[in-house]
Amino acid sequence: MSYLTPPLGRLVGAFQKLPGIGPKSAQRLAFHILKQPQSTVEELAQALLDAKAQIRFCSICSNLSAQDPCELCTHPQRSKATICIVADSRDVLALEKTHEYTGSYHVLQGLISPMDGIGPEQLKIRELVQRLREHLQADGQIDEIIFALSPSIEGEATTLYLSKLLRPMQIRMSRIAYGLPMGGDLEFADEVTLARAMEGRQEI
Amino acid sequence: MWLQFIELNQFRNYKSLKLELGDARQIALVGFNAQGKSNFLESLYLLAFASSFRTASLTEIVQWGSTIATVEGNFGYKHNVPLSLKFGIYKNGKRQAIVNQEHQKRLSNYIGHIKLVCFTPKDLMMLTGQPSDRRQFIDLLLTQSYPRYYSLLQNYQRLIKQRNALLKNLKKRTGSQLAQELDELDSWDAQISQLGAQIIKRRQVVLTDLSRLLHGTHASVSLMAEKIELIYRSNLGEDISQMGLSDLEQSLAKQLKAKKTSDILHGHTSVGPHRDDLSFVLNGHELKFFGSQGQIRTVALALKIAEMKYLSDLFNEPPILLLDDVFSELDIKRQQALIEHIQQPGIQTFLTTTHLEGPVQRFFNQGSKILHVSGGSIFQ
Numbered sequence: 001m002s003y004l005t006p007p008l009g010r011l012v013g014a015f016q017k018l019p020g021i022g023p024k025s026a027q028r029l030a031f032h033i034l035k036q037p038q039s040t041v042e043e044l045a046q047a048l049l050d051a052k053a054q055i056r057f058c059s060i061c062s063n064l065s066a067q068d069p070c071e072l073c074t075h076p077q078r079s080k081a082t083i084c085i086v087a088d089s090r091d092v093l094a095l096e097k098t099h100e101y102t103g104s105y106h107v108l109q110g111l112i113s114p115m116d117g118i119g120p121e122q123l124k125i126r127e128l129v130q131r132l133r134e135h136l137q138a139d140g141q142i143d144e145i146i147f148a149l150s151p152s153i154e155g156e157a158t159t160l161y162l163s164k165l166l167r168p169m170q171i172r173m174s175r176i177a178y179g180l181p182m183g184g185d186l187e188f189a190d191e192v193t194l195a196r197a198m199e200g201r202q203e204i
Numbered sequence: 205m206w207l208q209f210i211e212l213n214q215f216r217n218y219k220s221l222k223l224e225l226g227d228a229r230q231i232a233l234v235g236f237n238a239q240g241k242s243n244f245l246e247s248l249y250l251l252a253f254a255s256s257f258r259t260a261s262l263t264e265i266v267q268w269g270s271t272i273a274t275v276e277g278n279f280g281y282k283h284n285v286p287l288s289l290k291f292g293i294y295k296n297g298k299r300q301a302i303v304n305q306e307h308q309k310r311l312s313n314y315i316g317h318i319k320l321v322c323f324t325p326k327d328l329m330m331l332t333g334q335p336s337d338r339r340q341f342i343d344l345l346l347t348q349s350y351p352r353y354y355s356l357l358q359n360y361q362r363l364i365k366q367r368n369a370l371l372k373n374l375k376k377r378t379g380s381q382l383a384q385e386l387d388e389l390d391s392w393d394a395q396i397s398q399l400g401a402q403i404i405k406r407r408q409v410v411l412t413d414l415s416r417l418l419h420g421t422h423a424s425v426s427l428m429a430e431k432i433e434l435i436y437r438s439n440l441g442e443d444i445s446q447m448g449l450s451d452l453e454q455s456l457a458k459q460l461k462a463k464k465t466s467d468i469l470h471g472h473t474s475v476g477p478h479r480d481d482l483s484f485v486l487n488g489h490e491l492k493f494f495g496s497q498g499q500i501r502t503v504a505l506a507l508k509i510a511e512m513k514y515l516s517d518l519f520n521e522p523p524i525l526l527l528d529d530v531f532s533e534l535d536i537k538r539q540q541a542l543i544e545h546i547q548q549p550g551i552q553t554f555l556t557t558t559h560l561e562g563p564v565q566r567f568f569n570q571g572s573k574i575l576h577v578s579g580g581s582i583f584q
Contacts (some may be wrong), residue, residue: 112388114369120384153363153395160391190313191351 008034060131062124063107064089072104079103080135081143085128085162087111087150095148103146106131111154112161120161128162132169147175151196205319205521206552207248208286209278214270216243217580227280229549230572232564233556239577241556245322245526247275248554251291252318253344254301254311257326257528262293271295279318282521282550287317312355319348319515319523323508323530331500331507332492335481342407342482345414345511349518353406360399364473367392372471393460396476401452403477404438408445410514411436411482417513422506425541430487432503437481439474505538509545522548527555531564539563 004012008030015026033041057063058070065071072078072092082103086092092105108123135142145166149155163173179197180189189197208225212218217240225231233241242258246265249257256262266273274292281287291314292300301307301314308314330337346353370392374385415434422432438444440455447455459475460467467474484491484503491503515523525546531539540563546553547567557564560574568574576583 112391114366114373114388119370119373120388121381153359153366156395157366157388157391160394161388164387164391190310192310192312192355195352 057109057124061105061107062109062127063092063105077102081141082146083142083144084146084148086148087155087158091148108158111149111152112158113154123158125162125165129165132166132171136169142171144172144174147173151178205279205281205284205524207277207524208280210247211274211276212247213274214267215247215273215275216240216265216267218243218247219267219580221582223582225573228573229552230568231552231554232560232568232572232574233554233577233582234558234560234574235577236558240580241577242528244577244582245528245554245556248277248524248526249320249322251275251277251289252315252320253347254291254299254315257322257324263295263297265293266295272300274300284521289317310355312351312358315354316348316351319519319521320526321508321512321515321523322526322528324528325530325533327508328501328504328533331484331504332495335479338482339478339480342410345514346406346410348515348523349410350406356399356402360396360403361478363392363396363399364476364478367396368472371468371473374468375471389464393457396460396473397453397457400456400476401449404436404444404452404456404480405449407477407480408436414510414514417510418506421509421513421545422503424545425506425509425538426502427537432506433485435483435485437483438477439479501534502538505534505542509542512545512551522551525551525553527553529556531555531557536562543567
């Protein structure tokens with residue numbers, strides 16, 4: 001690789017550690033930064049530091065938030081009696097975009113995957129059990145727990161594990177449907193998705 | 205189905221090859237050793253299955269100094285619209301899979317378009333070799349027969365990897381942590397039983413059909429009154445031949461539970477279709493232990509012909525046949541038997557040999573193509 005003056009080399013190296021950024025993109029980003037006015041660069045640096053310093057896991061739902069409890073957990077119109085379990089904060093964003101769901105969330109921050117050293121201990125499962133217990137003890141009602149985990153073997157294992165763990169609490173549990181994307185053409189759906197949709201067919 | 209046109213780029217010793225085959229059904233690739241005959245067959249195999257019958261590390265296919273090796277083919281069908289496929293291997297191991305100009309993200313949507321039967325000297329060893337060789341044989345046939353099988357198998361293999369990783373953790377655990385992880389094990393076992401049962405069922409159904417066909421093809425090749433059976437050997441410890449899907453699932457779940465303690469001790473999963481085997485029984489005796497060399501060759505040949513018939517019947521169209529230097533392994537009588545079976549109209553056969561002689565030479569008549577292979581080039 002060609003010579004880079006040390007501070008620039010460090011910047012390129014730092015970018016390269018980011019997901020999806022290869023050596024060429026890292027160089028492009030670094031040179032772009034150098035061309036920016038001082039204020040823009042300071043803003044970026046400050047934004048990075050602030051995000052890291054201020055964002056924590058919400059003590060109720062384990063979503064990422066600068067305030068604790070988070071905006072969703074303190075929202076007066078959101079139902080506390082329905083909890084949707086997701087793997088990642090990005091999944092909350094995706095579900096929120098639908099404007100369909102008015103309950104609350106619980107973010108596991110991952111899925112069970114022994115190959116990657118992730119077991120129930122590494123996930124926000126203890127927090128979930130604690131949350132449900134406290135809610136029930138305070139005479140609160142839980143109407144439903146909705147599992148919205150990805151349809152992978154790890155998503156399935158996590159769903160099975162949690163549903164078994166929570167069964168003694170006698171709460172209604174459900175999972176989102178698998179199937180065809182809306183607006184898609186049946187003939188263009190791949191075989192696996194189509195077979196899954198066939199399995200999950202509903203009476204009309 | 206048949207191959208009409210093929211193009212190779214930076215593929216082993218082929219720098220660039222374009223070959224128009226039209227409607228030719230018998231294609232002989234003739235040449236000295238190490239000129240590229242098997243490489244050509246390998247490219248077709250790669251196009252069909254995104255894997256090789258010669259190597260597990262696909263990157264060695266990429267020509268030295270190049271970034272990508274590609275193979276592209278156009279296929280004609282009797283009962284279907286034409287198909288074009290392209291498969292590429294990058295030097296860094298990444299793959300490119302294209303069906304009718306459309307990039308496929310999942311290999312499960314790529315594999316299975318081409319029906320292909322490949323016969324190499326290695327297949328003679330499959331009968332007596334490792335159980336994994338025989339599982340690979342049946343899995344490849346199923347991948348071509350049922351579009352969903354490949355992803356079923358992939359998911360199952362991933363489940364086993366996850367379970368094995370957990371088993372290794374469990375060995376080190378005690379107390380409450382152990383109890384928690386044992387619960388976790390149950391959630392993997394539930395999925396393994398479910399997918400495992402589907403795999404066993406599929407394999408069993410295919411083997412029943414194949415065994416029936418083998419019975420007929422073996423009689424025509426061996427010319428003797430011998431009885432051949434093909435049996436699925438599951439390690440569930442009970443007779444599974446009459447079991448339905450839910451019985452199989454229960455039986456596998458029961459066995460996973462029973463073997464739990466020893467599985468934890470050994471750190472791997474000892475029961476399930478990933479440990480199953482096929483066995484060939486000739487006149488009531490296990491071929492692997494009691495078969496003579498001649499008997500083994502006869503069964504191997506009859507099995508390939510049965511495989512061809514199976515795919516022909518299922519899709520109402522014969523598969524493409526690759527014969528990599530197998531005639532030299534067979535005596536005249538068996539060579540003739542093989543030719544009789546592949547002479548049926550519609551079957552496209554690719555055959556490699558160092559020289560055409562005997563029954564094989566007579567097989568090549570008008571409408572067939574004899575191609576001379578030399579140093580990574582093909583001459584008509």
